[in-house]
Amino acid sequence: MSDDRAATRLTHLEALEAESIHIIREVAATFEHPVMLYSLGKDSAVMLHLAKKAFYPGRLPFPLLHVDTTWKFRDMYAYRDRIAADPDLDLIVHVNEEGVAQNVNPFSHGSAVHTDIMKTQALKQALSEHGFDAAFGGARRDEERSRAKERVFSFRDRQHRWDPKNQRPELWNIYNGRVHAGESIRVFPLSNWTELDVWQYIDLEGIEVVPLYLAAERPVVERDGLMIMVDDDRMPLEPGETPEMKRIRFRTLGCYPLTGAVESDAVTLPEIIREMLLARSSERQGRAIDKDASASMEQKKQQGYF
Amino acid sequence: MFHADFDAGNFDIGEYLEQHRNKELLRFITCGSVDDGKSTLIGRLLFDTKQVFEDQLAAVGKDSRKYGTTGETPDLALLVDGLQAEREQGITIDVAYRYFTTEKRKFIIADTPGHEQYTRNMVTGASTADLAIVLIDARHGLQVQTRRHSYLVHMLGIRHVVVAINKMDAVDYDRGVFDRIRGDYEAFANQLGIAHFECVPVCALNGANVTRDAEEMDWYDGPTVLDLLESTPVHEHDLERPMRFPVQYVNRTRSDFRGFCGTLVSGRIAPGDEVVVLPSGRRSRVAEIIGNTGAVHRAQVGNTGAVKSTEVEYAGTMDQARAGQAITLTLADEIDISRGDVLVHADRLPRVSELFDARVVWMNDRPLLPGRQYNLKLASSEVPATPEAIHHRIDVNTLEHHPADQLGLNEIGYCRIRASRALAFDAYDSNPATGAFILVDRVSNLTVGAGMIVRPVTDQLTDKSSNVTWHAQTVNKRARAQQKAQKSAVLWFTGLSGAGKSTVANALEKALFQRGHHSYLLDGDNVRHGLNRDLGFSDDDRVENIRRIGEVARLMADAGLVVLTAFISPFRADRAMVRELMEDGEFVEIHVDAPLDVCETRDPKGLYAKARAGVIRNFTGIDSPYEAPEDAEITVDTSKLSVDECVEELLAYLKRRGILIG
Incomplete structure (x- = not known):
C-alpha cells in the first residue's frame, strides 16, 4: 500500500486477505492433521498464496492434497509439477486406484459416475487414509446457492457428510473446530471472496495461474451445448465431430471432457476481468456437473463432494 | 455482469481496476419478519447492482413458477433463498x-430469518455486521419482531441502523404513515439506547428509494x-481503540525463526513499541512486524498470470500495523508466549480475571445449566468455563428481566461465568473483538x-486482576501459595514420643483444611514406610531421616503448601539443618512440650515400656537424649492445654505471622 493509505482503513481486498489468513492460521493452530485441498484452479492458487503469506517466512505447516481424476488438462499437470517443485511444499497426489482399475472415465460412465468415483469417493479415501481432521477447500459462497449458507468451518461426520440443516452457529471470527475422532472440518478460507475479488487479487499479487484461463487457439468440439477442448487422444470423437481450432479460454477448470470453454480474446488478467464484468452468465455455467437439478450441488455436498 | 451499464467498446479496464x-x-445484516420483504429487498439490491447473471435469473424464473409468490414476474426473493428445504417452506431458515x-464498496449481506425460533441465526448474522437494515411493513408498523431485532442488533453492538419502511406502495406512498412509524421507532430506540438511526421509505418490489430516488415519494429527500x-x-x-493483539499461532516452522x-x-502497533503480554504480565519490545506490505512484487508481474512462484515475496517488514x-510479530526478548496470550500496550490495559458477567445467547436444545462446564473460546483463548449463576433472563420481546435457573434455545440471559484460568478481555461494548466468546459443549462439540x-x-478469594497486569506473574512458590490464600511454611513439630505432636498436627491440619488452606502432614506413618524404609534408628540413619524429610518439606513449601511435620527430631543440629533449607521466616519450630513422666504415662504405642525393658534401644528420653529447642517459634504444653486450645493458639500465631491470609 502506498504511504498515504497506511494511516487509513483496509481496502476490501486487504480485509478479505486478512480474514483468510486468520482462518488458515486458526486451522494450523487448532487441528492435529490439516491438509489443503489443491485443485490447481484459480481459487486454489489464491488459497495457496494466502497460506504462504500466513506463515511467511516459515513454511506451510500442512501438506497439499491433489485429488487427481486423471482427466485434468495437460496444462494443469504441468502447472502442478511447477508448483510442486518448491522444496518447501509437500504435495500429496491421490488417485482412486479402484476407479482406474475399472477404467472409470467421463465418456463411458458419464459425468455423474465419473465425478462421484474419481472425485468424491477419491477425496473421501484420501482424507480417511491420511486421517486428516481438517481440509481446506477453495470454495466461495458466491459460486452457487447452496454454498451461500456453508460455514467457514463446516462440520463433516465420519462418513464425510454435510448436514445443511444442522450446522454449528458461527459467530464473529471465533471458529469452533472441535471434532471427535474420525469426524472432520472442511474449511473455506475464501468463503467471502467473489469471482471478481479472486481475479483482482491474482492480478494485484501476480499469482501464477494455469495458462488455460487465458485465451489461445485450442482444438474444440461442441457437445451437449458445451465447447469441449480435445486435450489428448483419449477423447473419443462422435461420428461427424471434427476438432476445430478456436480462440478460447476457461472460466473454471476441472476434468477436460466436462469443462466448457468460452470463446475469448482475453490474453491478460485485466482482459479476463473485463470479460467477466461484461459476462452474462455465471462461472459455474461451464460445469456439466451442475446442470442436473437446480439444487444439485446441495445434494452432492451432502454426499461429501467438496 | 454489469452488462446493462457497460459499453463494451469504451470500457477502460485499467481505470476500472484502479478505482476498484x-x-x-x-x-450488513437485514432483519425483518417473514413477510416484511427482506428477501425481496436483497434480491432488488443484487439485481439493480447487476450481480445477477442470466443463468441465475433463468433458474429463478423456473423456480418462481414452482415456489414463487409473484406470478409470472421472477420472484427476486428466490435469488436469495438457497436451500431446497427452505424454498419449499417459503422461509429462510439459516x-x-x-x-x-x-x-x-463491496458488500457482504448476512441474510437471516425473522421468526423468534431463529434468534440464534440472527445473532450469528449480526455478529459480523457493521450495519443493520431493519425492515418494517408500512401496513403493520412496529411489530414484536421489530423490537426483538432492534434489541439484538443493539446488543451485538451494531451502531449503524437503517430502518427501511417497506411496502410504501401498499399505503399509497403516504407520508403520514411513514412519519407515524418513524416516530414510533424513535420512541422505542430511545428506550433501547440506540443513539442514531436512519429511516427510509421504500418499495423493495419496484426499487423505490432502495437503489433509485423515488418520484413516487417526492416528499422524501433523504438518501436511498x-x-x-x-x-x-x-x-x-x-x-482509536486500545491496541489488542491476541496471539493466534506461534510460528516456528523454521528453526531460526520464532514469530x-x-x-x-484494534489500535496500531509499530516496531520498538513496548508490549505487555497478558495474562503473564511480562514485557518486551516489538522487534519486527512482518505482513503484507502490498505491491511487493507488482513490478515483475506483467499481467500475464505467468509469474514464477519463486520470484514472489509473500510479505515484508512493516513500519506499522493497524x-x-x-x-x-517478533519480539526483542525471548519470553514465553503461547496461543491465547494477548499483547497490549502498557498504558491501555484490558481487564484480567477468571470471573465475569456476560450476556449469553443460548443456541442449543439442551439448556444452559449453571454449574455445567463448557469450553469457552474468546479471541484465541480456549478454556473450560462454568456459568455459575444466571442473574436474570431477558425477554427479547418485552425487554423485561425474569429470574431463571436455566436458559433454553434462543433465550438470552445475564450470567456470571467462571473461567478455569484468568483471561484478558474488554467489555464487549468497548471492544467486541476481545469481549465476545462462544461456549462449546464438551461432549457434543456443538457451539451452544x-x-x-x-x-x-x-x-475476594481468588481475584488477582488488580495486580496481575502490573507484575510478571510467573508461576512460582509465591504465586502458588497466594492462590491458596497462604504463605508457604514448614511447621516443624518436635517433642518427646507421646508429647502429642501427631495429635496436635492432625487437629491443626483439619482446621486449616476447613478454612480453605492447602496443607500436608508428614509423619512417621507416611515417611517411614516409603521414602525412608531403608533407614533404621542409628544416629546416622536418624540424621539421614531428618535430612530427607527436610528436603521433601522444602519441595512441598515450593509447591505453596503449609507443610506440617511430626517427628521427635531430638537433635538441635538436625532441626537447624532443616531450618537452613528454607527461606527466612518459612520454618516454624513448634515445641510440643510435656514432661517425660506425662509422656511415659500416656505411652500410646507402648514404646516406653519396651524401652525400659531394653527391648528397643536408642529410645529418646530413655537411653538417647532429647535436645529441647532453645529458640522455638512457639511452644505448646500439652500437659496444660487441650488439643483444641493448642490448635487455637497455633492458628492465632500463624495468622499473626501472615502465613494464613484472610
Whole structure:
C-alpha cells in the first residue's frame, strides 16, 4: 500500500486477505492433521498464496492434497509439477486406484459416475487414509446457492457428510473446530471472496495461474451445448465431430471432457476481468456437473463432494 | 455482469481496476419478519447492482413458477433463498451470505430469518455486521419482531441502523404513515439506547428509494438505502481503540525463526513499541512486524498470470500495523508466549480475571445449566468455563428481566461465568473483538452459546486482576501459595514420643483444611514406610531421616503448601539443618512440650515400656537424649492445654505471622 493509505482503513481486498489468513492460521493452530485441498484452479492458487503469506517466512505447516481424476488438462499437470517443485511444499497426489482399475472415465460412465468415483469417493479415501481432521477447500459462497449458507468451518461426520440443516452457529471470527475422532472440518478460507475479488487479487499479487484461463487457439468440439477442448487422444470423437481450432479460454477448470470453454480474446488478467464484468452468465455455467437439478450441488455436498 | 451499464467498446479496464482497488468492505445484516420483504429487498439490491447473471435469473424464473409468490414476474426473493428445504417452506431458515459490489464498496449481506425460533441465526448474522437494515411493513408498523431485532442488533453492538419502511406502495406512498412509524421507532430506540438511526421509505418490489430516488415519494429527500450503504463509515473506531493483539499461532516452522502470528484486532502497533503480554504480565519490545506490505512484487508481474512462484515475496517488514491486519510479530526478548496470550500496550490495559458477567445467547436444545462446564473460546483463548449463576433472563420481546435457573434455545440471559484460568478481555461494548466468546459443549462439540462480556467481577478469594497486569506473574512458590490464600511454611513439630505432636498436627491440619488452606502432614506413618524404609534408628540413619524429610518439606513449601511435620527430631543440629533449607521466616519450630513422666504415662504405642525393658534401644528420653529447642517459634504444653486450645493458639500465631491470609 502506498504511504498515504497506511494511516487509513483496509481496502476490501486487504480485509478479505486478512480474514483468510486468520482462518488458515486458526486451522494450523487448532487441528492435529490439516491438509489443503489443491485443485490447481484459480481459487486454489489464491488459497495457496494466502497460506504462504500466513506463515511467511516459515513454511506451510500442512501438506497439499491433489485429488487427481486423471482427466485434468495437460496444462494443469504441468502447472502442478511447477508448483510442486518448491522444496518447501509437500504435495500429496491421490488417485482412486479402484476407479482406474475399472477404467472409470467421463465418456463411458458419464459425468455423474465419473465425478462421484474419481472425485468424491477419491477425496473421501484420501482424507480417511491420511486421517486428516481438517481440509481446506477453495470454495466461495458466491459460486452457487447452496454454498451461500456453508460455514467457514463446516462440520463433516465420519462418513464425510454435510448436514445443511444442522450446522454449528458461527459467530464473529471465533471458529469452533472441535471434532471427535474420525469426524472432520472442511474449511473455506475464501468463503467471502467473489469471482471478481479472486481475479483482482491474482492480478494485484501476480499469482501464477494455469495458462488455460487465458485465451489461445485450442482444438474444440461442441457437445451437449458445451465447447469441449480435445486435450489428448483419449477423447473419443462422435461420428461427424471434427476438432476445430478456436480462440478460447476457461472460466473454471476441472476434468477436460466436462469443462466448457468460452470463446475469448482475453490474453491478460485485466482482459479476463473485463470479460467477466461484461459476462452474462455465471462461472459455474461451464460445469456439466451442475446442470442436473437446480439444487444439485446441495445434494452432492451432502454426499461429501467438496 | 454489469452488462446493462457497460459499453463494451469504451470500457477502460485499467481505470476500472484502479478505482476498484481502493474500495472498502461493508458487512450488513437485514432483519425483518417473514413477510416484511427482506428477501425481496436483497434480491432488488443484487439485481439493480447487476450481480445477477442470466443463468441465475433463468433458474429463478423456473423456480418462481414452482415456489414463487409473484406470478409470472421472477420472484427476486428466490435469488436469495438457497436451500431446497427452505424454498419449499417459503422461509429462510439459516444464515445465507450474499455479495455485491458498487463502484464505492463491496458488500457482504448476512441474510437471516425473522421468526423468534431463529434468534440464534440472527445473532450469528449480526455478529459480523457493521450495519443493520431493519425492515418494517408500512401496513403493520412496529411489530414484536421489530423490537426483538432492534434489541439484538443493539446488543451485538451494531451502531449503524437503517430502518427501511417497506411496502410504501401498499399505503399509497403516504407520508403520514411513514412519519407515524418513524416516530414510533424513535420512541422505542430511545428506550433501547440506540443513539442514531436512519429511516427510509421504500418499495423493495419496484426499487423505490432502495437503489433509485423515488418520484413516487417526492416528499422524501433523504438518501436511498444504497446511498446509506455506500456512505456509512465502517470500522471508524477500530484504530482509536486500545491496541489488542491476541496471539493466534506461534510460528516456528523454521528453526531460526520464532514469530507470533495473529490479527491485530484494534489500535496500531509499530516496531520498538513496548508490549505487555497478558495474562503473564511480562514485557518486551516489538522487534519486527512482518505482513503484507502490498505491491511487493507488482513490478515483475506483467499481467500475464505467468509469474514464477519463486520470484514472489509473500510479505515484508512493516513500519506499522493497524487494526484488521493479519501480521506476524517478533519480539526483542525471548519470553514465553503461547496461543491465547494477548499483547497490549502498557498504558491501555484490558481487564484480567477468571470471573465475569456476560450476556449469553443460548443456541442449543439442551439448556444452559449453571454449574455445567463448557469450553469457552474468546479471541484465541480456549478454556473450560462454568456459568455459575444466571442473574436474570431477558425477554427479547418485552425487554423485561425474569429470574431463571436455566436458559433454553434462543433465550438470552445475564450470567456470571467462571473461567478455569484468568483471561484478558474488554467489555464487549468497548471492544467486541476481545469481549465476545462462544461456549462449546464438551461432549457434543456443538457451539451452544454466544457471550458478550459486560464487566469483570472482583472475587475476594481468588481475584488477582488488580495486580496481575502490573507484575510478571510467573508461576512460582509465591504465586502458588497466594492462590491458596497462604504463605508457604514448614511447621516443624518436635517433642518427646507421646508429647502429642501427631495429635496436635492432625487437629491443626483439619482446621486449616476447613478454612480453605492447602496443607500436608508428614509423619512417621507416611515417611517411614516409603521414602525412608531403608533407614533404621542409628544416629546416622536418624540424621539421614531428618535430612530427607527436610528436603521433601522444602519441595512441598515450593509447591505453596503449609507443610506440617511430626517427628521427635531430638537433635538441635538436625532441626537447624532443616531450618537452613528454607527461606527466612518459612520454618516454624513448634515445641510440643510435656514432661517425660506425662509422656511415659500416656505411652500410646507402648514404646516406653519396651524401652525400659531394653527391648528397643536408642529410645529418646530413655537411653538417647532429647535436645529441647532453645529458640522455638512457639511452644505448646500439652500437659496444660487441650488439643483444641493448642490448635487455637497455633492458628492465632500463624495468622499473626501472615502465613494464613484472610
